[in-house]
Amino acid sequence: MKILEFKTVSPLFEMERDGAKPFTIRKVEYNDMRHRALSQWNPEYKWAIKIINPATGDNFVREIAAVSYLRYFDLREADYWKRFGMLTDWRIILLGELLAEDK
Numbered sequence: 001m002k003i004l005e006f007k008t009v010s011p012l013f014e015m016e017r018d019g020a021k022p023f024t025i026r027k028v029e030y031n032d033m034r035h036r037a038l039s040q041w042n043p044e045y046k047w048a049i050k051i052i053n054p055a056t057g058d059n060f061v062r063e064i065a066a067v068s069y070l071r072y073f074d075l076r077e078a079d080y081w082k083r084f085g086m087l088t089d090w091r092i093i094l095l096g097e098l099l100a101e102d103k
Helices: 012-018 033-039
Strands: 003-007 023-027 048-052 059-073 084-099
Touching (some): 003 033, 012 023, 012 048, 012 059, 048 084
Antiparallel strands (some): 023 084
16 A cells, blocks of 8 residues: 655644545645645555654554545636636645555
8 A cells, every 4th residue: 555644733733633624735836746646645545644753653544535636616706617626736635544664
């Protein structure tokens, strides 16, 4: 199983660990191998994300349920079809089941 490591600070760390925030949003850095891997992610893959709190060293691992670009709906736009947009510099990673780290 491929595990991608990211850092998150409190209180977001605890919310993601406990499932209160079932996603994480990351700015795409095209030179970063983690983001290159995420661009190749497929629902059939059994990949996981390891989130580390750098202040405490605590961490957890969750299965990756989905990866997408951040999409939005702009109510200020008059034309209905122009209201839909996507931020290609940001990825949203939906977090799945909490896993034991040794898997």
